[in-house]
Amino acid sequence: MHTSIGGRVVVLGVTGSIAAYKAATLARLLVKGGAQVRVVLTPAAARFVSAHTFAPLVGRRIYTEMFEEPPPAVPAHLEVPHGADIVVVAPASADFIGRMSAGLGDDLLAAVCLAATCPLMIAPAMHHQMWANAMVQRNVARLVSCGVTVIGPEQGELAGRDEGRGRMSEPEEIVDAIGALLERVVV
Numbered sequence: 001m002h003t004s005i006g007g008r009v010v011v012l013g014v015t016g017s018i019a020a021y022k023a024a025t026l027a028r029l030l031v032k033g034g035a036q037v038r039v040v041l042t043p044a045a046a047r048f049v050s051a052h053t054f055a056p057l058v059g060r061r062i063y064t065e066m067f068e069e070p071p072p073a074v075p076a077h078l079e080v081p082h083g084a085d086i087v088v089v090a091p092a093s094a095d096f097i098g099r100m101s102a103g104l105g106d107d108l109l110a111a112v113c114l115a116a117t118c119p120l121m122i123a124p125a126m127h128h129q130m131w132a133n134a135m136v137q138r139n140v141a142r143l144v145s146c147g148v149t150v151i152g153p154e155q156g157e158l159a160g161r162d163e164g165r166g167r168m169s170e171p172e173e174i175v176d177a178i179g180a181l182l183e184r185v186v187v
Helices: 020-032 051-058 094-101 108-115 128-132 134-145 171-184
Strands: 009-014 036-041 086-092 120-124 154-157 163-167
Touching: 009 020, 009 108, 020 036, 020 051, 020 086, 020 171, 036 051, 036 108, 086 094, 086 108, 086 171, 094 108, 094 120, 094 134, 120 171, 128 134, 128 163
Parallel strands: 009 036, 009 086, 086 120
Antiparallel strands: 154 163
């Protein structure tokens, strides 16, 4: 595990994918490595995992809503990325990748990514047929051209008992990639 994550602020975005359960392990590993983790769940992610899964792992509030009542002094999409060293979206669904490549900020996680001034990393996870789709590949290429780092996806067993390239990278590999990126980038 990279020591370069110690003392770092990591925003962990979780999107709607069966791989969302792996994000809990990722959060735990980041905290174990000394990172302060701020978790943002999309509405689709909350159908797979809940804020109650992450809160005890990271020891802090989990962000789920773009608009809160009463409205906070600092909107969540500006508060969450403030002072962050990196934003990591794991898993990153095809839907999220498409919306980000178009510059859309219609949910909290997308708005956080647009407001962030630190590096952005995504760990795609989807069915291999979706990953191979030319539109998804175009969207990923567009994000890479904007400086987004992509880790994975990996070859392996997928939902529906299929196998192919689309499996989210393992949490340990993502932590290593985060550490390596933070070593190279001055934030």
